[in-house]
Amino acid sequence: MLRWTLHKRTDQNPRTSCTLVSILVKELERAERGDLRHYIIPLLHTLMYTLIQAPCIPDELCARVYDFCKRLLTLPKPFCTIGLDYASRLQLERTAPGTLFQRMVISEHSLPSAPFPFQERIFIFADPELLPEAICKALATDTEAAQVSQSRRGCMSCVVTHALQAALGDTCDTHGLRARLQVTQQLLPCFSLVLLCLDTLEKQKALPAGDVELCFQQVVAAVEGSAGGSGRGQHRARLERIYQGILGSSPAGNAPQEGLQGTPLPNPNISFHLWTEDEQLWKELVLFLRPLSQSCEPEGPGQGLEAAELPELLPGCGCCGQSRFSVLSTDSGIERDLPAPDEPCAPCAERRRLHRKGGIKKKPSPLDSVALLQAGSAVPGEKPPGKTPGRAGMPPEPAAPRRRLHTARVVLLGDDRILGRLAQAFHSLRKREARRVFLTPRLDLQFYHIPVVPSAAAVSAGAGSLGDHAGPEELCEVAGYLGRADPWYESNINTLCHIIPKLATMPSSPSRALVTDLFLPDVIAYYARMGTQPVLFQVHSVKVLFQDPAQDPAEDVFLTELLVQVQESPSHRELSTAKRKSTLDGPGMDLTVTYRRVVLSDRQKELALALRSTGLLMKAIPAEEAEGLGCLSVTVTEIIKSSHLAGRSFSAVANRFRTRIIKVRSPEQRPFTVRLDKDSRRTYRDVIGLDVSPCLEPSYCLQKTRTTKLSPQETEDVGLVKYLPKSLLLPINTFAGVIP
Structure with a gap:
């Protein structure tokens, strides 16, 4: 609540932005001198969030923040990772002020932008x-309510206003810009709206929607062009020409001296x-x-959805369910021969004409798998996919991901x-x-x-x-x-x-x-x-074996815990036998537990337990940070029988161990229940056995199967398999x- 109040006050009073940034920089430097690392990341996040929203920050102050982020590169993770990320952002912001605000609004509201199409x-x-x-x-x-206050024109106007004020500073007539761009009421604080109405709303005529979008495209092109490497002086000159084009012939220096007037950052598309x-x-x-x-609409070979999946995934499109399969093509290839798109859902009708049944499926090549591996490392700025012309006698370069x-x-x-x-x-x-x-x-x-x-x-x-x-x-x-x-x-x-x-x-x-x-x-x-x-x-996978031999085993996954309990309602045939046996052997049931114990040397040691138990609990989330996230903490409640002069007594003892792979069986074929992730809806009954192990990445399993078919004698991961992640991590x- 305090952090939210701080950002809101800064948003309503942009004059305090420079003061807040200066205080945060001093606090960061003091935490660095005192080796108080747990303060660094919260202060740095607050500082960057303020920098993104601030209308104008002096370059000297940005340089101090940039130098501090570079010094974080000498620290271990996560400090070096966050420092590198913020240092690269600050370098962009110093070259072209307003870039971070502009990119955030464009991507969050899907505004049309060719230079930044995210x-x-x-x-x-x-x-x-x-x-x-x-x-x-x-x-x-x-x-x-948060989405009602957002509009396409309002977001474009915010981008234009913030970029011009970040470049021109105090010389920018913010009220005049807002009047010309007609910023919506929901995006302005109340006091700014009153000033806007009194001072400039009647003096300036609002631009049409088409002109606002044109100004937006010009500002985006100028800012992204400056972020590509041009100097800060050229950036200011470009935006000053756009500013004069919006307000007319009045130069930037004639703006009223009212101080900084910030532009609120619109809420994202939620x-x-x-x-x-x-x-x-x-x-x-x-x-x-x-x-x-x-x-x-077809996007390319192998890039669209399956025809059978489209009607299921798009229930709002009624005519998708009427797709037919054609064998003979009636398309002449001439665009004017296509019927006019006056019938309902023209893209669906187009798909019905172009979809074909049957055909030979091409076997995926190794390049497809390589493209899948490289897809995770795709970053902005890479060349678009496509073939590049190579020299004579040289094979063409593979398509970029x-x-x-x-x-x-x-x-x-x-x-x-x-x-x-x-x-x-x-x-x-x-x-x-x-x-x-x-x-x-x-x-x-x-x-x-x-x-x-x-x-x-x-x-x-x-x-x-x-x-x-x-x-x-x-x-x-x-x-x-x-x-x-x-x-x-x-x-x-x-x-x-x-x-x-x-x-x-x-x-x-x-x-x-x-x-x-x-x-x-x-x-x-x-x-x-x-x-x-x-x-x-x-993520851990579990295979559940049922008492009924005709019932297939169930496979599921869990994230937090798995609970095994003795089933309370046995069948009528076993009821009398279970009662007699429980009086002799005590409560619970016999279980056989086989597991691989986790030791510090990382050597696998397989152990087996045969005991009588009332339940078993596997927890994947450690109670302490030092335990790590890769193991299961298993607690088995064992029933110990003791005999004395007064008769027999039973006591419960908790056996705890850590493992990654465990198997539980009921030698008596007596059923028990299994509940996953504390959710009563995910409960399996009449279970007599279960196998738990770390869940493997499906792409790894698929590639491993293909490699095994080609080379059955190979036992280790070879080829593309060794580059794929083995475990499924959420x-x-x-x-x-x-x-x-």
Whole structure:
């Protein structure tokens, strides 16, 4: 709340930007001298967020920040990583002031820009079965209210105004610019709007929408051209000509001396989704890449979706279900021979004409796999895909990988149960991508987590058979680990765990939809913009064997924990036998546990246990940071029988060990239940055995299978397999990652 208030005050009073930056730089230098590293990253994030929004910062002050970021390169991760990222951004900002603000607004609102064609969107997912209706409704209302205040023209006007003021400084007539560009009311503070109406609204006539877009394109071209290497003087001269073209013949020096008037940073494009379908995440990402208006247009061989998947993924397009397969082509190849697009959903009709059934599928070449490997390292500035002409006798260079122009920031609201569901969806997505690459070369997928725990009554009512795990701390183990690893995440994000339910129960104001300073959208935007350091969580796979031999084994994944409990309702045939046996052997059931123990020397040592137990708990999230994220902490509750003069007694002893691979069997074929990720909806009954191991990356498994078929004698990873990631890791972004 304090950080949000600080940024809002700076936003409303831009004159304090230079003072705040100067104070933050002094605090950073003092933390560096005192070796107080845990203060560096929070101060640096606050400083950069202020620099992006500030209308004009002196170059001497930017130079001090730039030098400090360069000194961070001598420190270990994550300090050197964040320092390098911010140093490269500051170098751009010093060359062409306003570049960071401009690029952020263009990408977040998908504004048309040829020099910078990147797009971003924030997807908020909440499970309606885990959160009360009041919380979901409040989040949807705030998100919708934040989007109502944004408009295409308003965002373009903000980019133009901020770029001109960053280049011209105090000589820029901000009020005149706003009047000509007609900045919308929602994007201006109230006092600026009053001044605008009194001083310049009647003096200046607003530009048409087409002229505003033309000015926007000119400013973007000038700023991106200056960021490419031209000097700061040429940058100022270019923007001064654009400024004079907007305001007329009045020179820049005739601006009223009113000081700095900042331009508020618009909220990003945020969409709120109730996670009701298993494939909903995949569908939303596909529609982000290929909207309904473009989803049916063929993009190239092997780049589109399967014909059978299109009707399923695009339910809003009714005529997609009427696709037919043609054998004979009736297309003359002449554009004017095509029918006029007056029939409904012309792209779908075009796809029906051009789609063909059958055909020979070409076997993927090794270059395709190489392109998939290189897709993860695609960065802006690479040459576009295509063939380059080579010299005579020289083979042509392979096509460059497709640039990732889209970034999807998926924010999960809830506790560990929704993260378990995310692990399922992520594993399904990776399996789909291994079979046919579609999202990987085009989309940069980022995951974020905001813990939300409703009241204790709602937790106990919705948790089902959670039992002892119904507490907020047990339901938010991932958020607790992230808070221990990153103190800035703890103070900014983990504190929302109890704030969001309180905000949802507050009475709504009639003018809430008109309020621009919405707390939750602003905090989510700050987290998505500044949280760029991922923490990698190992996803574990589990194979469940059932009591019925006719039932196929089930395969699933989990992220946080797996719980094994003795099944309470045995069949009628086994009821009398189980009662007699339990009186003799005590409570619980016989289990055989085989596992590979994790030791410091990293040597594999396989052990086996045969014991009587009432339950078994595997936790993948360590209670302490030093334990690491790659192992399972297993707790087996063993029943010890003792005999004495008074008779027999039974006591429970907890056996704890760490492992990566474990197998559990019931030698008596007595069933037990298995629950994954604390979610009662993911419970397996009548289980007699399970195998748990780290989940492998599906692309690694597929390539390993192909290599094994070609070279059955090879046991080690050879060829492309050794360059692929072996384990499936779920990245969740924080502000600093794991601070050692």
